[in-house]
Amino acid sequence: MSADDKEDQQPSAGHVDEDTPEGSDVTDVVPSDAQTLEVVGVREGAFGVAGTGDTSGFGGLTKPILMPPASVPPFGGWFDEVAEGLVRGVGGEAIEKVVVDRGEITFHVRRERLVEVVQHLRDDPALRFELCSSLSGVHYPADAGRELHVVLHLLSMTHRRRIRVEASAPEGDPHVPSVVSVYPTADWHERETWDMFGIVFDGHPALTRILMPDDWPGHPQRKDYPLGGIPVEYKGATIPPPDERRRYS
Template identity: 55%
Template sequence: MSEKNAPANGSGSDALPEIPEVSAVPDVPEVAGTPVRPELRLEVIAAPTGQFGASDAGDTTGYGEHRGIVTLAPAAARPYGSWFDGVVDALIEDLQDAGVDPAAAIEKVVIEHDELTLFIAREHLLDVVRPLRDDQDLRFELCLGVSGVHYPQLAGRELHACIELMSLTHGGRQLRLQVACPETDPHVPSIVSVYPGNDWHERETWDLMGIVFDGHPHLTRTAMPDDWVGHPQRKDYPLGGIPVEYKGAQTPPADTRRSYR
């Protein structure tokens, strides 16, 4: 994730930065010989003002005129460096051998903070994780879990499932998969059939983020009561709660405390 400073547009402190057009982003890298999907070249997730992005009170930080654009990390260009090229090449070869178009399965490759992230189309997630586990040149045999992220500004791609994989065979290499889906259709294939240990993680991600993992053997809540309505870790979930008793003291719900009124 990156943030770029941008000058204020127009006059007054309420002016917001212009969000660059996708077509204006140069040097689009290629994945498997095909350009990265154009709509993914620049994914803007926020345009904050001030130092902390607050808009409901006066800015006392001295950064009131700051204007920023926050985007997801852009697609990387070859060579990726380290062991990353070899892993991506091996995966592309495995997908081709299975009759899967790599350019359709791999949306983009991101290298950030010396970490490799592959954005995967949800309909091809199982096509990707099987060779990642089984190919002797890959052998990401351990899944460290899945978590969810909510980007309300990314229309049609608001929910992201982030899957962390590790290769014990190859000295602890770690790889991240990101799979996006819309709020209106929050479905991602379960990978429990490939990584059984992901069972609990998928349940928790559904419970708190609302991502439905199709094919999961028993997708039930883990943290919230079974009859709970909504998914509390989404960014649009309303502030509220229930009274909590802690060592004899009663803590009121967050929305009834004086500081929130």
């Protein structure tokens, strides 16, 4: 891929200004094995209705669900500064891929390197992400081998920047290192993520449930955990609980 091609593939990063210096070498941010298509599921049918006599033919539709693909440098604006600073500190192999989408940048980090990465993001004077705004989970059951994602939103008050750091773990081995040693505020966030998704944060000082009762079975925000609810009768008609109503996929 020539340099000109990369220019053409400028990610649609919203309002990011593109004043990246010429010849900046950040190509090793995206390793060669990075997936370009991020399939997290397959959608079937036009309306998500199954088991009804479909005569339209739309019921046979299948469409992959594609998340925004990995971006190639230059990412535009200060994104490149952060990416370069991160690679300089921890090496390119710690980062699986970088996604620039809708004016936000996401660093997908190998889970075993997560603590090292956030430590560098916090302490490097050029980066200075002092505040961990948020840490939570997302469950992608169809993303084989990376079902459970941990998503951190970091804020640099010094530079007024926000980034997203994401690490993933397979459902069979739901372990991610705890970042409490770097960001003490992650304590309750990680407890909530354990509570809701069953992700075990190794090294957390006291990983216990926080919102659900201590003896609660299961992790409610996993996709295979039912919402629950009972049918409601109103003026003679019965309305099924929300997760049993017709859904438009």
